[in-house]
Amino acid sequence: MSLLSLRNVHARLSGREVVHGVNLEVAPGGLVALVGPNGAGKTTLLKAGTGLHPISRGESRLSGEPIHSVDVVQRALKLGYLPQERRLAWGMAAVEVAALGAPFAPPSVAVARGREALELFGVGALADTSVFALSGGERARVLLARLFATEAALLVADEPVAGLDPDAQLLCLERFRAHARQGGAVLMTLHDLSLAARYADRVAVMDKGRLVADGAPVEALSPKVLKSVFGLKARWIEAESQALLVADRA
Amino acid sequence: MTRIQLNLLLALGLLIASAAAVAFGEVGLTTAQLQQGLNDAGSAPGEILWQVRAPRALAAALTGGALGLAGAILQGLLRNPLADPGVLGVSATAAFAASVVIVAGLALVPGAVEGAAWLGALLCGGALAAFTARVREPEALILFGIALSSFFGAATALVFNLSPSPIATAEVLGWLMGSVEARSWADALWAVPALALALFLAWKAAPGLKMLTLGEEVAAASGLAMGRLKMAAVLAASLATGAAVAVAGVVGFVGLAAPHLVRRAACEDPARLLVPSTLAGALMLVLADLAARMIPTDQELKLGVFTALIGAPLFALIAWKAARSWRT
Numbered sequence: 419m420s421l422l423s424l425r426n427v428h429a430r431l432s433g434r435e436v437v438h439g440v441n442l443e444v445a446p447g448g449l450v451a452l453v454g455p456n457g458a459g460k461t462t463l464l465k466a467g468t469g470l471h472p473i474s475r476g477e478s479r480l481s482g483e484p485i486h487s488v489d490v491v492q493r494a495l496k497l498g499y500l501p502q503e504r505r506l507a508w509g510m511a512a513v514e515v516a517a518l519g520a521p522f523a524p525p526s527v528a529v530a531r532g533r534e535a536l537e538l539f540g541v542g543a544l545a546d547t548s549v550f551a552l553s554g555g556e557r558a559r560v561l562l563a564r565l566f567a568t569e570a571a572l573l574v575a576d577e578p579v580a581g582l583d584p585d586a587q588l589l590c591l592e593r594f595r596a597h598a599r600q601g602g603a604v605l606m607t608l609h610d611l612s613l614a615a616r617y618a619d620r621v622a623v624m625d626k627g628r629l630v631a632d633g634a635p636v637e638a639l640s641p642k643v644l645k646s647v648f649g650l651k652a653r654w655i656e657a658e659s660q661a662l663l664v665a666d667r668a
Numbered sequence: 669m670t671r672i673q674l675n676l677l678l679a680l681g682l683l684i685a686s687a688a689a690v691a692f693g694e695v696g697l698t699t700a701q702l703q704q705g706l707n708d709a710g711s712a713p714g715e716i717l718w719q720v721r722a723p724r725a726l727a728a729a730l731t732g733g734a735l736g737l738a739g740a741i742l743q744g745l746l747r748n749p750l751a752d753p754g755v756l757g758v759s760a761t762a763a764f765a766a767s768v769v770i771v772a773g774l775a776l777v778p779g780a781v782e783g784a785a786w787l788g789a790l791l792c793g794g795a796l797a798a799f800t801a802r803v804r805e806p807e808a809l810i811l812f813g814i815a816l817s818s819f820f821g822a823a824t825a826l827v828f829n830l831s832p833s834p835i836a837t838a839e840v841l842g843w844l845m846g847s848v849e850a851r852s853w854a855d856a857l858w859a860v861p862a863l864a865l866a867l868f869l870a871w872k873a874a875p876g877l878k879m880l881t882l883g884e885e886v887a888a889a890s891g892l893a894m895g896r897l898k899m900a901a902v903l904a905a906s907l908a909t910g911a912a913v914a915v916a917g918v919v920g921f922v923g924l925a926a927p928h929l930v931r932r933a934a935c936e937d938p939a940r941l942l943v944p945s946t947l948a949g950a951l952m953l954v955l956a957d958l959a960a961r962m963i964p965t966d967q968e969l970k971l972g973v974f975t976a977l978i979g980a981p982l983f984a985l986i987a988w989k990a991a992r993s994w995r996t
Binding site: 561 | 882888
């Protein structure tokens with residue numbers, strides 16, 4: 419059974435329909451990258467799919483149950499969400515922020531989970547530092563740690579690698595891949611098509627609110643799709659027994 | 669510093685400030701008179717200590733505590749370091765209700781002014797809670813609060829405008845300037861149940877305030893019942909502000925400044941900030957009232973005026989620091 423199942427999802431933003439009848443399945447073990455140009459409706463789809471934005475037509479199911487009928491606590495235990503917005507209101511210690519991923523655990527357990535998650539993202543040494551004293555990239559890692567501290571099976575992340583240096587981007591995607599390999603699942607939006615091609619099991623391409631391709635990276639990110647959606651001239655090349663995507667402006 | 673150490677330190681400071689507020693005043697008492705007053709409540713020094721200064725210090729502590737709590741709740745709820753109890757219009761609504769009662773000539777009816785202030789604050793709190801249940805964005809709540817504040821500010825000006833008696837007008841003005849002068853034990857104790865209930869509701873809302881650090885979306889996805897927690901926070905802030913206005917009229921800037929004084933010591937945690945901010949608000953107002961009494965002027969300085977004079981530069985400093993953090 420899929421962890422997340424979007425069926426004919428339509429969603430509106432300020433009265434305008436921006437997501438038009440999207441179908442998408444995220445099964446256990448899957449690492450799904452949702453790509454598309456700015457304004458394609460990716461963020462609205464993620465929010466609608468996770469119950470944070472109204473679905474005007476269609477439905478989203480979490481582990482088979484309509485998402486709006488799932489108890490909010492159960493939903494939080496099954497689904498962790500990382501929004502695009504990274505602003506923090508107060509300068510709490512990094513470990514306190516990461517521990518917010520586990521609001522139902524006893525405080526000592528939540529802090530231990532937060533600390534462990536910070537280690538996963540290479541910022542364990544900054545655990546007791548105020549997040550206001552961290553760089554943008556370090557803060558982004560702390561927020562990724564907060565996502566992992568949820569220990570939810572399904573992780574939904576909007577632009578998880580935004581603001582990260584190249585090493586941290588690869589680390590982040592490796593952590594996501596490991597999470598999927600351990601039986602979890604990840605649905606993330608990405609702008610870097612090369613990273614999507616390299617790390618995702620499946621790529622879903624959105625354009626103008628519709629899903630125009632959904633499949634293995636080599637199929638979904640075909641030169642034809644990339645030309646029509648992004649206006650890019652792209653080709654796949656083989657290097658060190660890996661298929662790599664190379665794109666140029668058309 | 670641990671949470672308990674911080675709270676104990678502030679409680680000790682409050683105790684010392686309260687003792688000073690009882691010991692010192694316009695009428696200078698010798699050590700012997702102080703001893704006599706402490707031992708014999710019926711003596712002349714005893715009357716000064718126990719019937720004038722002690723209830724006044726208690727009124728200042730309860731008012732400051734209520735405002736400090738309301739400020740901490742609202743800053744956490746609105747994710748805004750510049751929020752204070754005035755921002756949501758609760759003070760303005762309570763002040764308007766009290767003004768109407770004073771102008772109607774009911775000021776001498778026991779509890780009428782306090783009751784009206786309460787009713788105004790609770791009605792405003794109810795409207796805000798209903799609004800919170802429908803709208804998620806803190807900016808919308810701030811705008812709704814500003815609208816309430818402006819409307820009831822104008823309505824209070826209208827009460828002035830239409831007031832038939834200059835004496836009633838002066839009484840309203842005195843109320844609006846905020847003071848704990850001549851407060852009795854009964855006047856001060858009005859605030860106790862409200863403050864206790866507000867603390868309880870704030871304690872219930874605390875996990876939600878902490879989660880809001882990460883923003884509305886993460887809070888909504890966290891599994892916490894955010895709608896209920898935010899409503900509890902709004903009601904707690906309204907109850908506390910209503911209690912403060914009922915006891916002392918409109919006293920500005922304590923609600924803004926108290927959370928900032930202890931924010932760093934409370935590790936910037938909006939949940940951990942609630943009790944220290946309450947204690948810091950109480951401490952600030954007891955000291956401010958003591959200073960207002962001790963500064964030699966022909967007429968005693970009004971507490972609200974004094975806190976505003978001290979608070980305005982502090983507000984500017986906070987705004988400057990906040991603007992600096994937004995730039996980074």
